[in-house]
Amino acid sequence: MAVRIQTADFDVGAEIAALRRDNPKVGAVASFIGVVRDVNEGGAVAEMTLEHYPGMTEKAIEEIVIQAKARWDILDALVVHRVGTLKPTDPIVLVVVTGSHRGEAFAACEFIMDYLKTRAPFWKKEQTPQGTRWVDARATDDIAAERWRLKG
Amino acid sequence: MVTVLYFARLRESLGKSSEQIALPTTVRDLEGLRALLIARGGTWEEELAPGRPVRAAVNQAMAHGDTQIADGDEVAFFPPVTGG
Numbered sequence: 001m002a003v004r005i006q007t008a009d010f011d012v013g014a015e016i017a018a019l020r021r022d023n024p025k026v027g028a029v030a031s032f033i034g035v036v037r038d039v040n041e042g043g044a045v046a047e048m049t050l051e052h053y054p055g056m057t058e059k060a061i062e063e064i065v066i067q068a069k070a071r072w073d074i075l076d077a078l079v080v081h082r083v084g085t086l087k088p089t090d091p092i093v094l095v096v097v098t099g100s101h102r103g104e105a106f107a108a109c110e111f112i113m114d115y116l117k118t119r120a121p122f123w124k125k126e127q128t129p130q131g132t133r134w135v136d137a138r139a140t141d142d143i144a145a146e147r148w149r150l151k152g
Numbered sequence: 153m154v155t156v157l158y159f160a161r162l163r164e165s166l167g168k169s170s171e172q173i174a175l176p177t178t179v180r181d182l183e184g185l186r187a188l189l190i191a192r193g194g195t196w197e198e199e200l201a202p203g204r205p206v207r208a209a210v211n212q213a214m215a216h217g218d219t220q221i222a223d224g225d226e227v228a229f230f231p232p233v234t235g236g
Binding site: 034050051052053055056059060081092093113116118119120121122123124125126134135136137138141 | 157159207
């Protein structure tokens, strides 16, 4: 398991290759890439700044990955999350899960992402033509995380 | 003493990112510390008032009002998270 917080961009191909390297048990690799959009809540977004809580961020995401491993039969997982200033079209988060079969890998990948949205201490601040604004948490993210309580 | 950290919107509106607070003997949990900060009035009262969307962590783990706090702990207050 690896969790990294960084300002730099990530190379998806290299990250996936590293995660599954020399492991012939891997039959499935599921990945998710979150990307910065140019519009949010009806307003144009020129760029955004991501702040986090160093130390707690890594612990919170590691805990989420541990839960995913306990729940699904997966082999390994990687989470890379960027912080700092990002512009529309920039990748912001990468989740990769390896497993023997696709079903478990898909489910674990989505679970990690849904829990990350509501439990990992990141905050987005957007720069718009009207000025800067902190992004409000979405109720739909809570609902997305909550549904995993009923499943599995 | 406890270390108290503030993040994102709270850090900006309260005008500080961290401080050391000597806990009165009456303050034993997160709710007590929040009440102590609210009693400062002004922006503190506005931002931390009950019903405001404030989350907290104790020693880098998500915490609730009844989470115990003691000398040496690291407490953080912040808005609901918006990563990913």
